[in-house]
Amino acid sequence: SxxxxxxxxxxxxxxxxxxxxxxxxxxxxxxxxxxxxEPSQYLKMDYHAKRNLELLRNLRTQKKSGTLLWLLDSTKTAMGGRLLKQWIDRPLINIKEIEARQSMVENLLTHYFERSGLQEELVNVYDLERLAGKVAFGSVNGRDLIQLRTSLEHIPQIRYIIQELNDDSTFDEIFDKLDPIEDIADLIEQAIEDEPPISVTDGNLIKPGYSQELDEYVDAMKNGKAWLAELEAKER
Incomplete structure (x- = not known):
């Protein structure tokens, strides 16, 4: 592309x-x-060829089990799973691109400890594509934000491991695209409760001390009578 x-x-x-x-x-x-x-960049296979090869769906059960995807899928994130599915569905035919992908695989295979460390980090990364969409659409809730923060907190270590693997510049493009956006992670850490409710309307979403104005409203809600009495006294 x-x-x-x-x-x-x-x-x-x-x-x-x-x-x-x-x-x-x-x-x-x-x-x-x-x-x-450009479709010509990938191996052309019609529907029947893909179906008979059982790349993504089992002929008998119409499920993933028993397919090439099922055999190869050891991905640790939802994003990785979708990418692998795309790669299987659209095999490369450009020799340079194939060799570049093989170089990355070989690099990972020959660096056991780095690969294991990378897998451990990726297990803690949630579906960032889905979370980004929810943030953009305004449908994100507190738990989504905690998942986003948790994922971002692992990016620096992922970058470090990839840098260790990148002796021959194989992972340059991936490394350059990994932005930990630490300011966003810090903002969520400062503002959002560690165990927020599912619904944003349930309250107890923002940490005390983050917003003085909000703290005053919360205090007024919890101690309404005392707050009203104090207000009356001030007005007099």
Whole structure:
């Protein structure tokens, strides 16, 4: 894939984004950069070939078990699982891209301790793509934010391990894209309770001390009578 440069494609993307803005009426900052997808870059297989090869679905049960995906899938995150599924569904045919992917796999296979450490870190990373979408759509709740914070807290160590693996610059692109955005993790740490309720309307979401104004409202709600008496005394 590559950046979109064709003027027709650019116009189509503009219309799509305009449509989304009109219909969704909210921020679209979670959308990723559009890339040019050329089917000729991948091995062409029709529906029947994919079905008979049982790449993603078992012919008999129509489930994942017994398929190539099932055999290969040792991914530790939901994002990794989706990427592997995409790779199996669209095999590369470009030799350079195949060799680059093989180099990364070989690098991981020959560095047992780094690979194990990376797996341990990834287990603690939640579905960042899903969380980013929920944040952008305004449907995120407190527990989602804790999952986001937890995931971001593991990014620095993941970057460190990848840097240790990157002797031959194999992982340069991945390393450069890993931004721990520590300011976001710190903000969630300061503002959100460690065990927030599922619904944002249940209260007890924001930590005491984060917002003086909110603390005053909470205190007024809990100690309403005393607060009213104090207010009456002040007004007199």
């Amino acid at each position: 590559q950046d979109v440069e064709n003027s027709v494609e650019v116009e189509v993307i503009k219309h799509l984004i305009t449509y989304l803005k009109i219909t969704q009426k909210r921020a679209l900052s979670h959308l990723q950069r559009a890339v040019h997808y």
